[in-house]
Amino acid sequence: MKEGPNIARIAALIGDPARANMLTALMTGKALTASELAAEAGVTLQTASSHLTKLDQGGLLRQRKQGRHKYFALAHDDVASVLEALMGLAAGQGHLRTRIGPKDPELRRARVCYNHLAGDLGIQMYDSMTSRGFLKHDDKVLTLTDQGRNFITKFGIDLTGLDQQKAPMCLECLDWSERRSHLAGSLGRALLSHMEALGWVKRTQGSRVVSVTSKGQTAFAKAFPAQ
Known part of the structure; x- marks a missing residue:
């Protein structure tokens, strides 16, 4: 054995x-x-x-x-990350459920992955933060840089509270629809919650779909410009 x-x-x-x-x-x-x-x-x-x-x-x-x-x-978050990765593997191998309807493109655009933002918008946020030096990989560990801390604080999130949590602040999660990374961890959770509080996004009842308000479309594009 x-x-x-x-x-x-x-x-x-x-x-x-x-x-x-x-x-x-x-x-x-x-x-x-x-x-x-x-x-x-x-x-x-x-x-x-x-x-x-x-x-x-x-x-x-x-x-x-x-x-x-x-x-x-x-x-915990690790279970969600494994499930999201398995969804990506299944999608990549062509093992898809037949579910035709408007929710499919909506799921790909923006959805909740347990407690953080996934889909096209989640990937855009991750890529934008990475390209601007807010996130970096240090010995295969994803960390928030000093520049990133300044950005997040100005965005309105209390990092003191996140620093005190036992859960990792930044985690890389493989997105099932695009098989690229989006941001998980306590920071990913805080960002989604803050965007909900700002009225940028709304969760769809009984679904993983996250809808973006007209206000949110403009504000999100400004805060996390596509790279």
């Missing part, structure tokens, strides 16, 4: 179609009930409960109770 991480166990947990659908549904960043996840997976509540137990025991989910209800969410 070879030593090291048990990739097969994690792959088996994600590989079941019902469990994969449940995990994908949680990429919106919202916690869902077992009944809601059963509907997403197209299985009975009893079957869904069995799947959720396996995912929870495998460390891919976290659960919390509120009143009589139990809610499930992705365990």
